[in-house]
Amino acid sequence: GHTLVTIGGAIRNLGKIDQERKRYPLNSIHGYRFAAADVAALADELWRYPLKKRRHVQGLRADRADIMPAAAIAYDMLLQHSGFDELIISRPGLREGLFFEHFLSHLPHPLLPDLRRFSILSLARIFGFDDAHSHHVAFLATRMFDDLQGVHGLDASYRELLWAAGILHDIGAIINYPYHHRHSYYIILNYTLYGYSPRELALIALIARYHRSKGKPKPREMALLLSEEDVRALPILCGMIRLAEYLERGRRQVIRDLRCHVDVEQGWMQIEALAAGNAAIELWEAERNLDVLSQALDMEVELVEGVWRAA
Numbered sequence: 001g002h003t004l005v006t007i008g009g010a011i012r013n014l015g016k017i018d019q020e021r022k023r024y025p026l027n028s029i030h031g032y033r034f035a036a037a038d039v040a041a042l043a044d045e046l047w048r049y050p051l052k053k054r055r056h057v058q059g060l061r062a063d064r065a066d067i068m069p070a071a072a073i074a075y076d077m078l079l080q081h082s083g084f085d086e087l088i089i090s091r092p093g094l095r096e097g098l099f100f101e102h103f104l105s106h107l108p109h110p111l112l113p114d115l116r117r118f119s120i121l122s123l124a125r126i127f128g129f130d131d132a133h134s135h136h137v138a139f140l141a142t143r144m145f146d147d148l149q150g151v152h153g154l155d156a157s158y159r160e161l162l163w164a165a166g167i168l169h170d171i172g173a174i175i176n177y178p179y180h181h182r183h184s185y186y187i188i189l190n191y192t193l194y195g196y197s198p199r200e201l202a203l204i205a206l207i208a209r210y211h212r213s214k215g216k217p218k219p220r221e222m223a224l225l226l227s228e229e230d231v232r233a234l235p236i237l238c239g240m241i242r243l244a245e246y247l248e249r250g251r252r253q254v255i256r257d258l259r260c261h262v263d264v265e266q267g268w269m270q271i272e273a274l275a276a277g278n279a280a281i282e283l284w285e286a287e288r289n290l291d292v293l294s295q296a297l298d299m300e301v302e303l304v305e306g307v308w309r310a311a
Contacts, residue, residue: 004084007093010071013064014042015089020059025221026201030091030192036079039087043072091192116195120164123191127171133251137211138166140244140258144271145237147260151269151297152236154229161200162237165207169241185209199225203234210238211245213289239293246285247273254279256308268300274308 015032018024024032046054047069054065079087104111112118124134145152145159172183188205196204202222210217217238219226226234247255255273262269273283287303294301 004079004082004087005090006075006087007090009093010064010067011075011087011089012091013059013061013068014039014072014075017042017057017059023224025224026198027190028091028192028198028201029089030194031196031198031201032089033086034089035086036076036084039072039079040076043069043076046072092194116160116164116193119193119195120167123188123193124167124171127174127187129167129171130251132253133248134167134170136253137169137241137244137248138163140247140255141166141237141240143258144240144243144260147258148240148262148269148297151262151264151299152233154233154236158203158233158237161203162207162240164196164204165211165237165241166244168204169208169211169245181209181212181214199227199230202226203230203237206234207237207241210292211241213242217292235292235296239296242289242292243271243286246289247282249282249285255282259306262299267298268302269297270302270304272304272306274306276308279305 011034012029015029015034018034018038019026019029019032046057049057049069051065054060054068055062057065060068075087079085100111124131141162142159145154145162168188169184170180171187172180172185175183185205185208188208189201193201193204202225206217206219206222217235219231219234223231247258254275254277256276257274259272259274260269261272273279273286275283283303283305290301290303
């Protein structure tokens with residue numbers, strides 16, 4: 001393969017030292033990319049320190065201070081001889097592998113056909129999400145993404161992150177409702193979503209954070225993890241989920257679907273919300289929250305009501 005994945009407490013602790021020095025914004029070690037050059041530098045540094053000084057190295061657990069020089073040198077040698085320019089740290093290790101092998105080996109493989117989807121839905125269920133509401137917000141948001149593909153030009157990977165944020169956007173309500181968008185952000189960032197990279201985790205959390213009309217979408221402390229394209233995509237995706245949230249304001253799926261009509265030359269687009277009943281509240285709320293998507297796409301956005309007709 002082309003990726004070196006490592007397990008074990010020693011490499012997790014070495015990675016934590018590197019995270020501290022780089023002011024890495026996530027608390028999780030899972031999926032962390034540790035450059036070979038940084039492993040080599042740490043190996044060269046730690047063996048020079050006496051034990052007492054090693055115990056005070058930021059990020060290094062005091063009870064592992066005695067073995068860290070040897071561990072760092074071993075990983076440095078591994079990288080040198082294997083030719084990899086980095087390694088990826090896995091949070092699950094030998095214990096988890098033994099558990100799966102002992103208790104689940106009789107089950108058909110793969111155990112989880114879609115690990116990423118399972119991770120999102122598992123987290124949502126842990127925090128008692130509103131299944132119908134969350135899935136409908138995700139549906140409306142991804143519908144906008146698809147209809148506006150020719151305008152925003154984002155690749156399909158962003159669509160999946162938008163869906164994930166739609167499912168998870170309200171999980172923070174279990175703590176309290178007034179600031180649930182912030183709580184959702186915190187929960188997502190501090191939960192290991194298996195199958196997702198740290199960058200993707202940051203984007204999902206940010207999109208969920210800005211699903212409400214509470215501030216202009218910004219990368220905040222997650223900027224270190226994001227690419228230029230991610231920074232461009234963030235307000236677009238936040239604008240979509242925010243509109244989807246307010247079109248589902250009553251949590252009754254009265255806006256069954258939507259269609260987007262675009263005139264690129266005139267810099268104008270129309271979002272037609274297809275209602276199956278009185279949607280006055282949803283349309284009023286959504287009308288007040290068109291600005292984020294409008295500014296992100298640099299287009300005038302009009303919201304109109306259409307009539308839902310079942311196929």
